[in-house]
Amino acid sequence: MAGNTEVGAGAAATAERRGGPMVRVEDLHRSYGTGAAAVHALRGVSFEVPRGELVALRGRSGSGKTTLLNLVGGLDSPDEGRVTVDDTDLAALGENGMLELRRDRIGFVFQSFGLIPILSAAENVGLPMRLRKAPAREREERVELLLTLVGLAGHAAQRPGELSGGQQQRVAIARALANRPALLIADEPTGQLDAETGLSVMELLRAVVRTEGVTALVATHDPQLLGLADRVLELNDGEITEGRAV
Known part of the structure; x- marks a missing residue:
């Protein structure tokens, strides 16, 4: 696992700079929407996520968690306000710049896993690196390291349908880390998993923050999982109503 230490050290050095x-x-x-039928998903939300922390976003269904994550990840644009990620103002980016940001500096993990069924676990993890045309040797070494990191070194050749839900989510986390993102965004990553498996996945995310030197913003409603976060933000009817350090 020496490679993991080197990666984490490099990320930490970048954060310091x-x-x-x-x-x-x-x-x-x-x-x-507009007029009386308009739905106000977010109402003047402001907060910061320090580098190297795992921050949990808590709130009931419809509170605005997914909308907020989509805005932070550059998948949607706000009506008002500003989002800055890794010292980059998202509003200042054109379409190509936004695509590069999402490809190279932000990793996404979704509740539905989002793996490609016909590809093996290794091929799914390596796909983001193929899209940026990384050399084959670099891809192979990074895929091997990440599958080891998430505990699936022995499942590289298996397709998603041959893996359990927890294993699929671990593959999705490895894929999100493929291009060494600065920020990991996870939207209810344990929502389709049983309590025990969900806890193991959240513990993995906690370990990833430390090992890879990545910052994570994770939406979850599970009280057991919230205890693994460095800080918890409460979102209620589109507003941040509470924040606590753990």
């Missing part, structure tokens, strides 16, 4: 938090959200508003 950069200034400010990994994520800064300022007075964020997002609505859907």
